[in-house]
Structures are given as structure tokens and as C-alpha cells.
Amino acid sequence: MNNLLSITDLSTQEIDSLIEKAQDIIANPDAYHEKCKYKKLATLFFEPSTRTRLSFEAAMIDLGGRVMGFSEAQASSAAKGESVADTVRTVGCYVDIIAMRHPKEGAPLVASMHAGVPVINAGDGGHNHPTQTLTDLLTIKTEKGRLNNMTIGLCGDLKFGRTVHSLIEAMSRYDGIKFVLISPDELKLPNYVKQETLDKKGIEYEETTNLVEAMPKLDILYMTRVQRERFFNEEDYIRLKDSYILTPEKLVTAKPDMTIMHPLPRVNEISVAVDDDPRAAYFRQVKNGKFIRMALIMKLLGIS
């Protein structure tokens, strides 16, 4: 069964071919309008999401398919205590492919063992969110024209930020990548990511607490939100949430062609005043999310 549970499920060649397909969809959208005619996607969202659920649904609709599902656990039999396995066994009888978000880590893996149709992990707690990573890669490729030879600054919550860990894993596959890890000491990148990805692959990186000092070196600045739901302690959240706020003043020393990315939603870590800067790519990133999901749905359904 074809599933996408983690970005590590995909070879570099598969990632490159998904990006290529997404770029073709962007260039020739009409050619894809009936690719998934009569196919159905279920979006099983056990926790709320705006972008991810709607982009999956928009992707399937733009491929000529149909969508069904639920957008919170309370709207499903999970509220009655039904297991993930039983839920997807049922849903798998109705649809051709499932996109699932669940607050518990590993729930999509359980789903993939029982669904009988392809399962896409649309985010499982702080664990994996592979379609966000694919979206990020398509954005980098589209904005820069390449995926190699660049310095990427990752800023904010590098400890709990799943998108950051997956992006590091994915970008470490390409040549000439350097990372600048910008975070408060409390939210530094975990050692296991450094050891098992960066050190193992011999990737150059530096750690700093100072965003302004790091700015001139960066080709990409990837901002992240300090997420309330990842903290057990409210006091720690309040103390750290404002640590790194991007403003037009902080961008003065940035390269003229630097790309600013953010997985969204943002709270206040990027000032609204930055939105009009041509380097701000985060809403273009949202748009790319739909196209890469179109390419992914086609791949998992075996449609060329």
C-alpha cells in the first residue's frame, strides 16, 4: 500500500518528481482537472486545522474528485470512544484515499495498517507533517530555482517544531546546504536531530540566539510559531512566545533576494508590516501546498 506517513518514506528522486509534477500542475492546471474523476478523498481531522484540511480538499476538487470527512474529533465516532483502526476500516470502505490529522503521535501509522486504502499523514501531534515539508520544498524550489547551495535560517521554536525537524531532514539530502539555528536556549534543536541528521550527514550548522546578527548570511529565513499546545506549562509559553518577532527593521541587513517562509498560522512572530515585502513568501507557500498535495494524491492513487 502506498502511504505517506513521514518525509523519510520518500526517496530524494520521489521528492524531486513530486515537485516537478506540482510545477507542471501550476503551469498547466487544465490538464489535471479530471485526473481524479470519480475518486473520493476522506479528510479525517481529529483536531482543528484551516490550511491543511482545506488545501487537501481543494487539491482533490481541482483534480475532479470528491471529498468527505470531519473536521474535529467531536464530529466523529471517536467521541464515543471508537479506535482509530475501526474508524479507518469503516472509512476505507467508502473512499479511495485518506488524509488524517490526529493529536496523538503515530495515529496515521495505525490508520495505514487498517485502512485498506492509501493514508496521508496530515499532522500527528508534534511528530510528523510530511505534506508541510513537501510544500516547503516546492516553495524553495519555486522561489530560488534550486534546492542546493544555500544557507537556511530556522528561527523560533526549534525544539518542538515538527516542520523544522522534517525540513532539516529533507534539505540535508541536497548539496551545499548550511543551517543557522536561531532560537532561545529553551527551544534549541534537540540533540538527536543534530546527531542523527546534521552530524551524520556532515552538514554545516551554527546555533545562535541572535536573529539580527544571523540575518545577512541567510538565503532563506524560515520562521516558526512558538506553539501554546506544545507546552505543559503556561508560564514558559508566555515568557518565550515573543522571543523572535520579525519586523521590517530587522530585515534591513537581509539579502535583497532572501526568501521569508512560515508554515502558518502565525500569531505575532512576523509583523503584518512584513507581508508587503516581496521577499515574504508565506502566502505563496500556502498556494504551493495545494499543488504539491495534488501531485501527491495522484502519485498515491497511481495516476500519472
Add this chain to the structure above:
Amino acid sequence: MNIDGITNGLVIDHIEAGKGMDLYNVLHLGELESTVALIKNVTSHKMGKKDIIKVDEVLDVDLDILGFIDPNITVNIIKDNVRVAKKHIELPKMVKNIIKCKNPRCITSTEQELPHIFKLTDPEKRTYRCIYCETEAEKK
């Protein structure tokens, strides 16, 4: 101290001193009707001290469990008072329901019927990770 030899059964040898009781429990040897000896702190040339378990019954022992706890353990099979096989244990690639995932965010924390499965991700460091949430297992 003398412990009788066994006619048909097995001798689990080279157990790291102190871990014999863990093995005894995890293999459910307390439930057997036959004679079982757990010998602790036996003098060993190689190890200084070691534990040994002798079971007077031919058992189909789960070698994966032994390998997970300590891959240096050896298992001797005894038939008619003669050792007929000496098995060296390897680190199992996967272990099921031997340990539990302690991550409160893991799906196994809410879905009680799921098997707790860990896979070997780094043989050198003997690192096992939960297949669901990839949290590292605590070392035994």
C-alpha cells in the same frame, strides 16, 4: 553451593549480574511447574560476576526478548544430560509487547489494545524506537 544438573532443558548463561530476575519475570518462568534455578552473582572469568538460569524443561524461549535485554547471553539446550546446542543471541530487529512506550503523546497512551512495538534503529548504541511516535526506549 550446588545446583543439580539438568537432564532435558536449558541453561541461560552469561546474564549480566543483576539482570537474572528481570529475565525470570519477562520469560514468565515463575509460571512453570518444572524445576527452575536462578543463580545470582556466579564468579565468571569473562564477566567477573554473572547470573545463570537453569530450567528443567525444554522450552521454546523467545530469543528476541533475551537479545533485547542483553545480546551477550547464551542459551544452552540440554538433552539426555548432553549439551546439544549453544545459541548466541542477536539484537532483535523488532520487539513486541516487551516494553511500553512512555511518551504521553503516543497513540498507544490512549488506545490500550495496540501492541507496543519497538524497532532497532541504531545497533551500535542498541537504540530502539517506538514504531508509532519514534520515542527512544529506555535502556533495560
